[in-house]
Amino acid sequence: MRLLLVEDSDRLTELLKESVHGAGWRIDAVGSLEDARNALASGEHDLLVLDLGLPDGNGIDLLKELRAGGVSLPTLIVTAMGDVESRIAGLDAGADDYLAKPFHHREFLARCRALARRGGTSAAPVLSAGRLRYDPATAALTCDGTVIPLPPRERQLAELLMRDVDRVVSKRRLESALSEYEEILSTNALELAVSRLRKRFAEVPAGAVIETVRGIGYMLRTLAP
Structure with missing residues (x-):
């Protein structure tokens, strides 16, 4: 929201x-x-x-x-x-x-x-990717029902990627969506957030990975069970 x-x-x-x-x-x-x-x-x-x-x-x-x-x-x-x-x-x-x-x-x-x-x-539907679930109503990200604690920016990034799971989301779109009025998110800040979220997903494990699409952006890809 x-x-x-x-x-x-x-x-x-x-x-x-x-x-x-x-x-x-x-x-x-x-x-x-x-x-x-x-x-x-x-x-x-x-x-x-x-x-x-x-x-x-x-x-x-x-x-x-x-x-x-x-x-x-x-x-x-x-x-x-x-x-x-x-x-x-x-x-x-x-x-x-x-x-x-x-x-x-x-x-x-x-x-x-x-x-x-x-x-x-x-009323927005709960998003899913692999073992992950994100509820827009509560801003809660879970893996197999267990809440994954994340800082706000990484939680928002997870939501954006899960809205387009298995599709490429451009860097520009992510930077714009994560920016606030007159406070533009830098490319370095986005890359850092992606790196941290990627590491967190690997630790869970989430059943999904964040892939870098060089020159374009990122994609949250679900893994086979």
Whole structure:
């Protein structure tokens, strides 16, 4: 799952990034309505987390624009304005949920999961390759039912390769998918993640191997039983 966070507090942004990465999701963060509009134009996000008091306007205006344009992207408002009238205004403008600051990060993640289920993210099928299974709803990678602990980037890489098992996935596509807003993943970082994941799969063993297709990218190939 990929979130877009629209929040002008650097401190809160860093805290939420840490929580989201820990859950195995990706997050792009911007601090203004203008940057949010540009980021949303990509259509790559599964959930919008929106502050209301932003430097160039009210997040409600962006939300109304989206809904008027037929965009149904699940949206969670996070704001210091937690009075009843503000909550009603946010929900009436098209928000799917509303969370007043301060809040606990576990509640934030729980609300994100609930919105993802509502938006269809959790309906995605469980992926399989060899003895591996990946559940997009929980971001859990398992081998014969046992969870394989992985850092967020390697877990996301495993998901991307398993979505195209036995097919070549280009380096450019992987770098783009694993990058976050204005933070492009380097080729060296991708190669390091592949190397670590390849080693982890060999240790399990996973019944699948990551092959390098020179000059193109990588392929997760299933092994014969």
